[in-house]
Amino acid sequence: MIRQNIKVAVDAVVFGYKEKTLQVLLIKRNIDPFKDSWALPGGLVLESESLEEAVERELKEETNATVDYLEQLYSFGKPGRDPRNRVVSVTYFGLVKPEHHTIKADTDASDVAWFDINELPELAFDHATILDMAQKRLQNKLTYEPIGFDLLADKFLFSDLEKLYMTILDKQIDRRNFRKKILSFGILEELAEKVSEGRGRPANLFKFNQKQYFKLKEEGFLFDIK
Amino acid sequence: MIRQNIKVAVDAVVFGYKEKTLQVLLIKRNIDPFKDSWALPGGLVLESESLEEAVERELKEETNATVDYLEQLYSFGKPGRDPRNRVVSVTYFGLVKPEHHTIKADTDASDVAWFDINELPELAFDHATILDMAQKRLQNKLTYEPIGFDLLADKFLFSDLEKLYMTILDKQIDRRNFRKKILSFGILEELAEKVSEGRGRPANLFKFNQKQYFKLKEEGFLFDIK
Numbered sequence: 027m028i029r030q031n032i033k034v035a036v037d038a039v040v041f042g043y044k045e046k047t048l049q050v051l052l053i054k055r056n057i058d059p060f061k062d063s064w065a066l067p068g069g070l071v072l073e074s075e076s077l078e079e080a081v082e083r084e085l086k087e088e089t090n091a092t093v094d095y096l097e098q099l100y101s102f103g104k105p106g107r108d109p110r111n112r113v114v115s116v117t118y119f120g121l122v123k124p125e126h127h128t129i130k131a132d133t134d135a136s137d138v139a140w141f142d143i144n145e146l147p148e149l150a151f152d153h154a155t156i157l158d159m160a161q162k163r164l165q166n167k168l169t170y171e172p173i174g175f176d177l178l179a180d181k182f183l184f185s186d187l188e189k190l191y192m193t194i195l196d197k198q199i200d201r202r203n204f205r206k207k208i209l210s211f212g213i214l215e216e217l218a219e220k221v222s223e224g225r226g227r228p229a230n231l232f233k234f235n236q237k238q239y240f241k242l243k244e245e246g247f248l249f250d251i252k
Numbered sequence: 253m254i255r256q257n258i259k260v261a262v263d264a265v266v267f268g269y270k271e272k273t274l275q276v277l278l279i280k281r282n283i284d285p286f287k288d289s290w291a292l293p294g295g296l297v298l299e300s301e302s303l304e305e306a307v308e309r310e311l312k313e314e315t316n317a318t319v320d321y322l323e324q325l326y327s328f329g330k331p332g333r334d335p336r337n338r339v340v341s342v343t344y345f346g347l348v349k350p351e352h353h354t355i356k357a358d359t360d361a362s363d364v365a366w367f368d369i370n371e372l373p374e375l376a377f378d379h380a381t382i383l384d385m386a387q388k389r390l391q392n393k394l395t396y397e398p399i400g401f402d403l404l405a406d407k408f409l410f411s412d413l414e415k416l417y418m419t420i421l422d423k424q425i426d427r428r429n430f431r432k433k434i435l436s437f438g439i440l441e442e443l444a445e446k447v448s449e450g451r452g453r454p455a456n457l458f459k460f461n462q463k464q465y466f467k468l469k470e471e472g473f474l475f476d477i478k
């Protein structure tokens with residue numbers, strides 16, 4: 027084999043949803059280059075682990091987070107993207123439910139925090155580009171896969187789902203059509219439990235039935251809310 | 253940085269469309285492992301080149317092919333996928349117009365050929381898995397991006413487009429609806445030129461207007477033939 031000195035890293039764009047804003051999980055670097063800058067969690071892949079295992083390990087080590095949804099995003103490999111060495115980063119995009127928002131910086135980062143996607147600090151390396159691609163993927167995927175439920179609590183109000191779509195897609199939606207469409211899919215269970223929201227009368231909680239979704243998907247059902 | 257001995261390669265799944273079949277470009281390996289097996293074109297990335305440059309160089313060196321469309325597919329990195337060394341392969345998926353089907357094995361491969369996707373030989377490494385993912389991506393993408401035109405000649409009969417969709421999606425389509433829908437998008441130019449196909453009367457040739465498509469796309473138009 028030819029001599030090659032390229033390192034392989036993984037980086038993760040992890041989204042959460044909190045107080046009607048889309049949030050992203052960042053760490054503060056405690057080593058050079060970009061020491062003290064905010065960055066995506068990630069690091070070099072160990073020789074014995076798969077790429078997915080590497081992402082999960084890095085997330086654990088740097089943020090103590092566990093993700094509810096994880097998929098590969100894209101590989102970034104332009105020469106010069108890391109000032110030390112040629113590094114190809116295989117990036118992932120993850121979603122975290124509110125139940126799992128608790129994070130804590132570990133030895134590999136000096137700090138870790140959720141940032142509102144609209145109030146981001148300057149990011150290390152090409153991480154702003156990676157984050158931008160992940161946000162587009164999330165917006166796009168939300169319209170053809172029911173991944174929004176991985177950002178909501180297990181039980182949620184229908185209005186929470188509406189707000190999530192409006193926030194992430196950054197546009198108004200026709201609420202009546204949206205409700206009719208989503209409910210027609212038969213992948214939500216309406217629970218007997220009710221909660222009050224603001225001054226309105228109590229509304230029923232809903233639960234996403236993932237098993238039913240996978241069953242329907244196998245039969246050819248397409249989730250589509252474009 | 254930690255010691256890491258992982259190599260980075262690129263591999264390409266290049267599709268062509270010929271005689272109403274979907275074809276894929278394969279090379280016969282002239283070195284071990286898997287010597288004399290058919291495989292996807294690809295190889296290790298040079299330190300000075302980008303991942304895209306690496307794919308284009310490998311395609312040129314091994315097959316003499318130039319692609320009309322190229323996008324990143326997925327990165328495969330399971331330990332053990334290459335018996336020599338840990339190798340992470342960043343894979344690409346490409347499309348070639350009939351005008352560019354001419355190929356020729358170069359020094360890096362003992363043979364190169366187009367294979368009908370339904371009559372594939374056994375493939376080296378995990379290349380069958382990669383090819384499978386690329387085929388699914390192609391099928392899926394065909395319904396929401398006008399990439400099928402990168403598999404057709406610049407001028408084509410409408411029936412060629414229909415057959416391409418039926419072949420790649422492996423299902424019948426409602427021809428009348430399909431025609432109505434595609435023509436309504438305003439991204440095809442009907443030319444004055446006519447050709448006869450089989451025993452039918454002469455039919456007009458069409459041309460895809462990519463410039464118009466990009467303009468419409470920017471304005472929010474969604475190509476959608478689900």
